[in-house]
Amino acid sequence: MSGSLVIAGLGPGAESLVTPEVSAALAEATDIVGYGPYVARIPAREGLTLHATDNRQELERARHALAMAASGRRVVVVSSGDPGVFAMAAAVFEALEGMPGHHELDIRVLPGITAMLAASGRLGAPLGHDFCAINLSDNLKPFALVERRVRLAAEADFAMAFYNPRSMSRPDQFARVLDILLEACGPERLISFARAVSTPEERLETLPLGEARPEMADMRTLVLVGNAATRRVGRFVYTPRSAS
Amino acid sequence: MSGSLVIAGLGPGAESLVTPEVSAALAEATDIVGYGPYVARIPAREGLTLHATDNRQELERARHALAMAASGRRVVVVSSGDPGVFAMAAAVFEALEGMPGHHELDIRVLPGITAMLAASGRLGAPLGHDFCAINLSDNLKPFALVERRVRLAAEADFAMAFYNPRSMSRPDQFARVLDILLEACGPERLISFARAVSTPEERLETLPLGEARPEMADMRTLVLVGNAATRRVGRFVYTPRSAS
Numbered sequence: 001m002s003g004s005l006v007i008a009g010l011g012p013g014a015e016s017l018v019t020p021e022v023s024a025a026l027a028e029a030t031d032i033v034g035y036g037p038y039v040a041r042i043p044a045r046e047g048l049t050l051h052a053t054d055n056r057q058e059l060e061r062a063r064h065a066l067a068m069a070a071s072g073r074r075v076v077v078v079s080s081g082d083p084g085v086f087a088m089a090a091a092v093f094e095a096l097e098g099m100p101g102h103h104e105l106d107i108r109v110l111p112g113i114t115a116m117l118a119a120s121g122r123l124g125a126p127l128g129h130d131f132c133a134i135n136l137s138d139n140l141k142p143f144a145l146v147e148r149r150v151r152l153a154a155e156a157d158f159a160m161a162f163y164n165p166r167s168m169s170r171p172d173q174f175a176r177v178l179d180i181l182l183e184a185c186g187p188e189r190l191i192s193f194a195r196a197v198s199t200p201e202e203r204l205e206t207l208p209l210g211e212a213r214p215e216m217a218d219m220r221t222l223v224l225v226g227n228a229a230t231r232r233v234g235r236f237v238y239t240p241r242s243a244s
Numbered sequence: 245m246s247g248s249l250v251i252a253g254l255g256p257g258a259e260s261l262v263t264p265e266v267s268a269a270l271a272e273a274t275d276i277v278g279y280g281p282y283v284a285r286i287p288a289r290e291g292l293t294l295h296a297t298d299n300r301q302e303l304e305r306a307r308h309a310l311a312m313a314a315s316g317r318r319v320v321v322v323s324s325g326d327p328g329v330f331a332m333a334a335a336v337f338e339a340l341e342g343m344p345g346h347h348e349l350d351i352r353v354l355p356g357i358t359a360m361l362a363a364s365g366r367l368g369a370p371l372g373h374d375f376c377a378i379n380l381s382d383n384l385k386p387f388a389l390v391e392r393r394v395r396l397a398a399e400a401d402f403a404m405a406f407y408n409p410r411s412m413s414r415p416d417q418f419a420r421v422l423d424i425l426l427e428a429c430g431p432e433r434l435i436s437f438a439r440a441v442s443t444p445e446e447r448l449e450t451l452p453l454g455e456a457r458p459e460m461a462d463m464r465t466l467v468l469v470g471n472a473a474t475r476r477v478g479r480f481v482y483t484p485r486s487a488s
Contacts, residue, residue: 016268019357021260058485084364086485090372093482103478109365111357113263120328121353128334130393132376132402140486149374152400156393158376234347238337241302241330242384 005069005105007089009082009112010041014198017113025076025110033065034078034088042078056139058088062095066102082114086135086163115222116161119194122204124236126192126224129243131159136166136177143173150177154184159230159239162223166214175214181225182209190226190237193217206237249313249349251333253326253356254285258442261357269320269354277309278322278332286322300383302332306339310346326358330379330407359466360405363438366448368480370436370468373487375403380410380421387417394421398428403474403483406467410458419458425469426453434470434481437461450481 006025011017026032031049032042039052053061062077069075079087089109096102120127132153136146153160166174181189187210195203195218205216209225217223230239250269255261270276275293276286283296297305306321313319323331333353340346364371376397380390397404410418425433431454439447439462449460453469461467474483 011263014265016265017263017355019255019261019263021258024260082361082365084361084369084371086372089365089369090482090485093369093372093477093480094484096480097477107480109369111261111361111365113355113357114361117326117328117355117358121326121333121355125328125333125337125353127328128330128337130376130378132374132397132400134374142488145487149400149402152396153376156376156396156400158393233337233341236337236340236351238334240338241334243389244386 002106003069003072004074005065005092005107006076006110007083007092007108008076008078008110009087009114010038010078010080011113012081012115012118012198013196017118017198019110019112022110022112028074029076030073031068031075032078033061033075038078038080058091059095062088062092063099065092066095066099066105069105070102079112082112083109084111085114085133115163115197116224118197119192119222119224122194122197122202123192123206123224124233125238126226126230127159127161128239128241129159129227129229131161133161133163135163136174137164138170138173147176147180150180151184154181157227157243159227160225164219165217165221165223167219171214174217178209178212178214185209185225190230190232192224192237193221194224195221197222206232246350247313247316248318249309249336249351250320250354251327251336251352252320252322252354253331253358254282254322254324255357256325256359256362256442257440261362261442263354263356266354266356272318273320274317275312275319276322277305277319282322282324302335303339306332306336307343309336310339310343310349313349314346323356326356327353328355329358329377359407359441360468362441363436363466363468366438366441366446367436367450367468368477369482370470370474371403371405372483372485373403373471373473375405377405377407379407380418381408382414382417390417391420391424394424395428398425401471401487403471404469408463409461409465409467411463415458418461422453422456422458429453429469434474434476436468436481437465438468439465441466450476
């Protein structure tokens with residue numbers, strides 16, 4: 001039997017946002033690998049082994065998945081959102097780099113609805129013009145690089161999506177990002193906090209940057225910042241398609 | 245009967261990338277509105293009216309959809325990819341801005357798999373680190389702004405996704421973008437051309453920037469440019485999660 005490795009995006013939480021392509025891959029899998037809360041979304045069934053691991057063990061998890069696929073299993077590595085956006089796809093290719101004997105494996109990356117697009121849809125169209133996505137965690141990069149990118153993004157007048165804005169282990173860095181934005185974009189710029197989008201715990205809030213507080217974000221929050229033209233219409237927030 | 249307006253993303257082309265949420269909205273619609281080739285993806289059925297319009301008529305199309313919803317129809321405006329990324333959602337909210345009597349309408353935006361994430365998955369994980377998305381069309385913004393954003397994105401070392409890179413009416417601007425990138429990123433930087441991803445006409449190509457030619461892109465192509473660390477592993481392209 002020839003094994004395979006699929007890296008699949010489960011979307012932000014709701015089952016109605018899982019693509020049929022991903023559902024089909026899950027139905028054919030012999031092994032599911034991923035961070036505990038994501039693996040917990042997969043129903044148990046005969047012939048399926050669930051391998052739930054801790055957070056921050058991405059490389060180890062990826063190597064394990066590659067080794068199982070090489071041994072003939074049909075392995076699906078699950079990520080929330082899209083696997084290519086601050087998730088498991090890059091970790092698998094990093095692991096693959098160190099395992100040259102596995103380069104010819106059957107590997108496929110299946111896209112999913114990433115958090116910023118789910119959040120954007122719930123809010124209106126805040127990413128309706130050019131935009132950027134920045135992971136605010138400094139686990140894998142110096143925080144000075146985060147600061148530099150936020151400054152340049154503001155200078156380019158990109159709308160911005162921030163993943164992993166704030167955690168217990170680094171409560172102060174998001175405050176620093178808000179300071180940079182306030183200086184670069186002014187207090188009237190719109191900022192949205194979208195927590196646990198598409199789940200029963202969903203919470204959405206949009207306000208001017210001058211009223212934003214660091215405590216409004218946690219690790220389950222996606223933060224969106226508008227560009228200079230972003231505005232409200234009725235209960236929605238949107239960024240016009242045109243710019244001057 | 246109370247009408248509704250859903251702005252739905254059909255994904256890049258394959259039916260297996262349409263979310264169940266969007267499929268359910270399409271099944272309940274009385275009217276489908278959109279650009280001809282996207283409306284053509286919806287099967288005809290009793291009780292469903294298809295309204296196919298030309299390209300570049302987004303605002304008119306959006307007003308028509310809002311008016312039908314206000315009259316009690318269940319209208320779905322379809323976009324390819326995600327409706328919030330260079331697609332119909334922003335156009336609907338622009339139209340809504342000019343129709344204050346319609347602000348309380350039942351309006352929902354349903355996300356879809358946007359082209360850059362479908363392309364990224366087929367290539368590996370080229371957007372595995374901070375990235376930006378830029379629409380290269382100058383229909384609605386001056387081309388000088390495109391140039392400025394590409395320069396700042398290179399300075400920030402973002403991976404980049406370019407939508408609408410090149411059309412018959414503006415064949416030379418993409419050549420200018422390639423020149424800017426070559427100057428800012430050097431000839432070894434990886435660039436990928438992903439055409440018609442997930443359809444039978446799909447074509448993928450990755451090469452060093454120094455070998456890229458403007459003719460490699462057309463309006464059905466999504467162009468991805470790596471950051472300074474983006475590299476190949478086996479037949480894949482990926483951007484590592486870490487940066488220094």
